[in-house]
Amino acid sequence: xxxxxxxxxxxxxxxxxxxxxxxxxxxxxxxxxxxxxxxxxxxxxxxxxxxxxxxxxxxxxxxxxxxxxxxxxxxxxxxxxxxxxxxxxxxxxxxxxxxxxxxxxxxxxxxxxxxxxxxxxxxxxxxxxxxxxxxxxxxxxxxxxxxxxxxxxxxxxxxxxxxxxxxxxxxxxxxxxxxxxxxxxxxxxxxxxxxxxxxxxxxxxxxxxxxxxxxxxxxxxxxxxxxxxxxxxxxxxxxxxxxxxxxxxxxxxxxxxxxxxxxxxxxxxxxxxxxxxxxxxxxxxxxxxxxxxxxxxxxxxxxxxxxxxxxxxxxxxxxxxxxxxxxxxxxxxxxxxxxxxxxxxxxxxxxxxxxxxxxxxxxxxxxxxxxxxxxxxxxxxxxxxxxxxxxxxxxxxxxxxxxxxxxxxxxxxxxxxxxxxxxxxxxxxxxxxxxxxxxxxxxx
Amino acid sequence: xxxxxxxxxxxxxxxxxxxxxxxxxxxxxxxxxxxxxxxxxxxxxxxxxxxxxxxxxxxxxxxxxxxxxxxxxxxxxxxxxxxxxxxxxxxxxxxxxxxxxxxxxxxxxxxxxxxxxxxxxxxxxxxxxxxxxxxxxxxxxxxxxxxxxxxxxxxxxxxxxxxxxxxxxxxxxxxxxxxxxxxxxxxxxxxxxxxxxxxxxxxxxxxxxxxxxxxxxxxxxxxxxxxxxxxxxxxxxxxxxxxxxxxxxxxxxxxxxxxxxxxxxxxxxxxxxxxxxxxxxxxxxxxxxxxxxxxxx
Numbered sequence: 162x163x164x165x166x167x168x169x170x171x172x173x174x175x176x177x178x179x180x181x182x183x184x185x186x187x188x189x190x191x192x193x194x195x196x197x198x199x200x201x202x203x204x205x206x207x208x209x210x211x212x213x214x215x216x217x218x219x220x221x222x223x224x225x226x227x228x229x230x231x232x233x234x235x236x237x238x239x240x241x242x243x244x245x246x247x248x249x250x251x252x253x254x255x256x257x258x259x260x261x262x263x264x265x266x267x268x269x270x271x272x273x274x275x276x277x278x279x280x281x282x283x284x285x286x287x288x289x290x291x292x293x294x295x296x297x298x299x300x301x302x303x304x305x306x307x308x309x310x311x312x313x314x315x316x317x318x319x320x321x322x323x324x325x326x327x328x329x330x331x332x333x334x335x336x337x338x339x340x341x342x343x344x345x346x347x348x349x350x351x352x353x354x355x356x357x358x359x360x361x362x363x364x365x366x367x368x369x370x371x372x373x374x375x376x377x378x379x380x381x382x383x384x385x386x387x388x389x390x391x392x393x394x395x396x397x398x399x400x401x402x403x404x405x406x407x408x409x410x411x412x413x414x415x416x417x418x419x420x421x422x423x424x425x426x427x428x429x430x431x432x433x434x435x436x437x438x439x440x441x442x443x444x445x446x447x448x449x450x451x452x453x454x455x456x457x458x459x460x461x462x463x464x465x466x467x468x469x470x471x472x473x474x475x476x477x478x479x480x481x482x483x484x485x486x487x488x489x490x491x492x493x494x495x496x497x498x499x500x501x502x503x504x505x506x507x508x509x510x511x512x513x514x515x516x517x518x519x520x521x522x523x524x525x526x527x528x529x530x531x532x533x534x535x536x537x538x539x540x541x542x543x544x545x546x547x548x549x550x551x552x553x554x555x556x557x558x559x560x561x562x563x564x565x566x567x568x569x570x571x572x573x574x575x576x577x578x579x580x581x582x583x584x585x586x587x588x589x590x591x592x593x594x595x596x597x598x599x600x601x602x603x604x605x
Numbered sequence: 606x607x608x609x610x611x612x613x614x615x616x617x618x619x620x621x622x623x624x625x626x627x628x629x630x631x632x633x634x635x636x637x638x639x640x641x642x643x644x645x646x647x648x649x650x651x652x653x654x655x656x657x658x659x660x661x662x663x664x665x666x667x668x669x670x671x672x673x674x675x676x677x678x679x680x681x682x683x684x685x686x687x688x689x690x691x692x693x694x695x696x697x698x699x700x701x702x703x704x705x706x707x708x709x710x711x712x713x714x715x716x717x718x719x720x721x722x723x724x725x726x727x728x729x730x731x732x733x734x735x736x737x738x739x740x741x742x743x744x745x746x747x748x749x750x751x752x753x754x755x756x757x758x759x760x761x762x763x764x765x766x767x768x769x770x771x772x773x774x775x776x777x778x779x780x781x782x783x784x785x786x787x788x789x790x791x792x793x794x795x796x797x798x799x800x801x802x803x804x805x806x807x808x809x810x811x812x813x814x815x816x817x818x819x820x821x822x823x824x825x826x827x828x829x830x831x832x833x834x835x836x837x838x839x840x841x842x843x844x845x846x847x848x849x850x851x852x853x854x855x856x857x858x859x860x861x862x863x864x865x866x867x868x869x870x871x872x873x874x875x876x877x878x879x880x881x882x883x884x885x886x887x888x889x890x891x892x893x894x895x896x897x898x899x900x901x902x
Contacts, residue, residue: 521857551841551902558875562895577895579877581811582868585608585616585635589868589875592606592618593895 174405186260189306198248201498203238206245219251224299226439236504251290256297263287266343269303272320274352281348305342308350314342315350316359323353327360335359336457367394367464371385372426376450376470383434388417389427391414395464397456400430404448405473413442420456434477435506441507447473480508482526489525491537494546497524499532515543612657619652619664630666632687632818643687648679658711661688663744665709665718680709680718682749686804693744694720694751702749710762710770716744717770719761720751741770741785754785764812766819769849771812779809781849807842811867815873820845820865822876825857832883833890841876843900858900861893873901 198204202215203223212229213220223229227237252265261277263270273279279286307314314332315323326332332339372389380386388400399419405412417430423481437445449472455464479500486495495513500506511524511532520536521543527533539548566577581592610617620631623644630649631641646652649666656663662683680694693716709718721739740757744750760782762772771791774780779791807823814820825840841864843855858864858876866877882893 327853344750357751387740405677407676553858553874553900553902555858555860555876555898555900558897560893560896566895572776577880577889578862579866579897580607580879582866583611583616584868584870585611587870589870589897590609590616591611591877591897592866594606 174340175513192507197314202240202525203234204248205239207239207241207243208245212239212250213245213250214292214296215248216251216292217288217289219249219288220245221251221254221290221292221294221296228293228295228299230439231295234293235356237502249288249370250294251288253284253289253313254292254297255289256294257291258294263297265300266303267341268300269341270297270300271303271306271317271343271345273349274321274486278346278349278352283348303335303341303343306345306350306353307342308347309344311350315353315355317353318356318492320345322354322356323350323356324356325358327358352372363411367400369395369455369456369464369466371466371468373453373454374451374472375468376472378472379447380432380472380474381477382432382436382474384432386430386432387427388451390423391426392423395423395455396418396603397421399454400428401452403450403467404443405450413440415440415443415454417451432474436474437476438504438506442473445474445476447471449474481531482508482530482532484524484526486513487533490522491523491539491548492550495524497526497532500530501532503531513546515546517543521542521546521548561591566593608654610655610657612618615657617655617657620646620657621653623649624653627668630664630668632664645683645687645690646681647692648689650679653708656711656716656845658716659714660684661749662717663693663709663716663718663885680716680744680751682716684749684761685715691749694718694742708762708772710765712765712770713745717762718742718751719759719772720753724890735757741782743785756786758782758786758788760788764814764819766814766849767817768823771819771849788887789850791852810841810865813867815869818845818847819849820855820867820869821852822864824864831881831890832886833888837861837881837891839878839891843867843874856900858898860896860898862891862896863894873899875899 170364197218198215198220200216204213204215204220205211209483212223214223214232214234215221222232223232223234253262254265254270255262262273263281264273264284273282273284302317304317305314314326316326316335317323326335326337368391370391372391374380374386374388376464378386385482392398392399398421400417400421402415402417403412418428421428432441437443443449450468450470452465452467482497482499484497486493496510497512498508498510501509501511509532511534513521513523516522516536519539519542521539523535523537525533525535528579537548541549541551543549561576562579577593579591579593583590583592606618606622608619610619614636616631616635620633623629623631625631625644628648628652629644630646630652631642631644631650631893632646632655633683635641646664648668649664650668651666653665653667655665664683664687666679666681668678676704679692681690682693683690701857709716711717718741719739720742721736738757739753740759741754741762742751743754745752758774759792760770760774762770762773766781768783769783770785771779771781774788774790780788782788782790807825809821810824810863811822812819821844823842823844825842827840831837839860839862840857841860842857844852845855846852860876860878862878863881864876865879866875868875868877876898878894878896878898880889880891882888883890
């Protein structure tokens, strides 16, 4: 069995810290020195726990566990490094399938619409990182742009369409954050088409009230939660799960749904069966509340509500591991059915197998749920997915008929010969004699 | 003697050839350390096999042909530990002459045996007329008398393993039935006397059940027409199966005489050897006949 070491995997997504446990080979621990990394290397910053993918000598933040999985990255290949700051961060990215180059600023992306715009910023074509499409998609379009030296701020609706904010009041009314404004040059500003201006929003009374779950309910991962709310002057909402203590802000937010039309005032959420595995920053138990925000371009609006009290979510029971050869049984070819690692959500099968002529890979169950891989050197060789048994040896232990019938073919035709053997009460009984005749004693 | 049976914690020996007279056959059993001889089987020169089930004993008795008398092939059942018997099947019970397999097996509180039926011969010198049929027969729970199981299958039963009857089907064909109606040949190539499909020279000689596994002893590569002075080479194979269909070779072992009997005790196999016979010289040819070999890991 290879040596395993237990690590904490921390993924930071949209400002949320996600912590989980993975099994990693001990060999992946990295020395705290700056190293050159290869394309596709997966690096975990030991200080921030952020996970990055390397391309073109630069690192790009993988913003969530979901993005990591969507890109089919391998959790077991994450290398933990202590000096990741020495590796440059890509601020220009593109996907492999599309030539569009995006510039990353303030954790937003914006498409550079032409090579002239790219050149106008004196950017280096050799410093464009190519990333998985899901990584690219995980960045939101920069919502607010402002031409340097101009007071006008624009809301960016799409990669090519902007809307001028007519006043500071309209900016405030729409819940925009001044910190999100990105300064761009005139050439880039001119690349956007201009849509209708955004004026002051008429004063309306907006409200959202979470109706259910509102505290005291109990749910199990893998089952559904019927989320209900009442709203006024709110057309769409975003729904989050949060675990901040009652009456406090912060905590971890899990995005359940966004851009939900309020016509129905309800939403059925299927709690993923692997919720606590994929989102280990949440602890099972009576820790949860639903937060519902007014959905606009930014969910952090003043119109929101949350469950009045905590409700409970507990883990779905893990599938049990089964082993056809009942544990470590080197001489029987077995098949195990269990979770392949702590991140697995469904059982899978693994067969015992011969690694070479003498080495057996024997699977057994670990902690009732997981597969454990054991390496064993077979003393008599490995064949057919199992160790060969110790060879038989054959020894003569006697000839009980010899004294009575020293010359067996005298008298009856074949007087001496074992016709039957019988184990009875711990002894072997020998039926001696000629099957065709009546000579023959019973020997014990 | 040539056969042991163990039923109800008793070690039985059918009396293969009574030496006292031909009026009664014998059987023996050992229980609580004491051997008991019963000389009670009527008309049985040879008691070929014995079985016990549900408090009854069944023996297969054969005698000399005496037209008009019950000194012939009988299946007899006793309900009083072998003191008295009823003839549960006899050629005169049916319009055909009958000969039996050399085995009786207990089956679900009854007894199973094979009966081959021949047209009865009215002459005093010819015991059997033409073969007219036969098959597996079982004792009737109420009356003890045997009747053919329908449809008839031709299997000479040797052992019951996992509720399947294993035996020979037609000349030397190894097979089994699990429903008393259909036959499954163990040899995929339908070569009957061999249980290993990879070779045509593995003759089944004995078998023993250990837990959920049946082990078979074969004689490998038999040489015919041996003489006392000719080169003699005997090889025995032990094979295992958990379903009578898939067989695994445990090992092949060389012996100085012909392997004929297999038993298992405390983790070890025991193989008993017998001799070949030179018919021309009318002589025993293997000096190591009678030897017992222990085979263990």
